[in-house]
Amino acid sequence: MRRQRPGTPTLEEVAALAGVGRGTVSRVINNAAGVKDSTRRAVQRAIAELGYVPNLAARSLAGRRADAVALVMTEPDWRQFGEPFFSEIVRSVGDALTDTEVQLLLTLVRTDAERRRLVEYARGGRVDGVMLMSVHAEDALPDMLAEVGLPTVLLGRRSGDEAVTYVDADNAGGARSAVAHLLGLGRRSIATITGPSDMYVAQCRLRGYREALERAGAESDAAWTAEGDFSAESGHRAMAELLSRAPEIDGVFAASDTMAAGALNALRAAGRRVPEDVAVIGFDDFPLAQHTDPKLTTVRQPLEDIGRTMVRLLLEEMEEPAVAWRHVILRTELVLRDSA
CATH class of the missing domain: 3.40.50.2300 (Response regulator)
Incomplete structure (x- = not known):
């Protein structure tokens, strides 16, 4: 027996009663392939119980879908x-x-x-x-x-x-938290390895780095910034460049884990100990971060x-x-x- 209820039943209500998503209901209405028989029957029962009447214009449009x-x-x-x-x-x-x-x-x-x-x-x-x-x-x-x-x-x-x-x-916020942590460890010459300058994600992470230094009243230096392309090779190259320009660096925020991994290799090659001489933080929290030597402190993006x-x-x-x-x-x- 059809349930009596005020108002016009919606596609969302059919989906909720049948325990499926909106898209599945649409596919059943339009007799599309790829829906299990048991699912199709559940949707049809929900349509009957609620007295749902499909919007014919929407149905016509949905019928042209590629799924x-x-x-x-x-x-x-x-x-x-x-x-x-x-x-x-x-x-x-x-x-x-x-x-x-x-x-x-x-x-x-x-x-x-x-x-x-x-x-x-x-x-x-x-x-x-x-x-x-x-x-x-x-x-x-x-x-x-x-x-x-x-x-x-x-x-x-x-x-x-x-x-x-x-x-x-929250790329800027993540970068701020990383640099604030380095400052809290007592690091004062903190460098960054950025992503490509034409990508907004890299701009945001660089902005977060700068904001954290400004908020703490910490010193900043143009020589402490080098650009990478999110690859390990670019992280190695940028870290070597930073060390040649500013050997006093004692902290590094890299805008990706892969660049941070490259930076760790460059620091090892230069005889710098991590974290004793230089503390390093990455961004992403890829599985890679748990397999570097040492294991990488990083900003996890979900x-x-x-x-x-x-x-x-x-x-x-x-x-x-x-x-x-x-x-x-x-x-x-x-x-x-x-x-x-």
């Missing part, structure tokens, strides 16, 4: 795809999609021609939404996707004025939560496009180990 989303990596230097950050995000996004019927496509984009091809591919209805990672400041791809009306979520952002939905970590939040926002926008973009910033945490 696929793309995770697009826009890093121009393909060597970076070997870094742990990328594999951790791919894993977390894949895990978040496990309980859905949505297929994950992994795409690499680094040239303007590849950007245009991706937009045409998406415009052709082959994917229902896109997640972008490693986006640099001048990258037009998010705007190109927005222009064709494709739901898009960024990991990070291109600037403080980002006009596309994004999920990010990569699993970032991936899951990106997926949630994208699926919600695929179901019901947001009136305005949404910005989510997740907390970081300082994890103390042996290097500082």
Whole structure:
């Protein structure tokens, strides 16, 4: 017997009663493939019990779905795809999609021609939404996707004025906590190894480093800053450069764990003990941080939560496009180990 209740039943109420997600309800309504028979029956029972009547216009639109989303990596230097950050995000996004019927496509984009091809591919209805990672400041791809009306979520952002939905970590706050810890250990000549200057994530971590020094009234020196590209090789190179310019350095904040690992190798090669002579802190808390010598003190960014939040926002926008973009910033945490 159909339940009598005031108001018009919603898709969310059907999903809650059936114990499934909105997307699964939509696929059942549109008779899409890839839904288990038991799940389909549960949704149909919930529809009957609530007296839900599908919106025909929405149903027509949903019927054109590809049931696929793309995770697009826009890093121009393909060597970076070997870094742990990328594999951790791919894993977390894949895990978040496990309980859905949505297929994950992994795409690499680094040239303007590849950007245009991706937009045409998406415009052709082959994917229902896109997640972008490693986006640099001048990258037009998010705007190109927005222009064709494709739901898009960024990991990070291109600037403080980002006009596309994004999920990010509190990069400046994490950097401040790392440098404040070094200051609390009595370190006074604290250097930093930054990420690429055209990436907002690197700018935020550099800003946090500077703010921590300013708040403590600590000395700062331009010679204590060197740029890397988030790779271990660049961390080694930057650390060697810093030591040659400022041998008095007694603390280092590296803007990624992989650069911190490279810095540890450079310090060892220079005969500097960690943490006795130079304390080192990284950023990310990759598994790598527990296997360096010494184990790395680092700022943990919640990569699993970032991936899951990106997926949630994208699926919600695929179901019901947001009136305005949404910005989510997740907390970081300082994890103390042996290097500082």
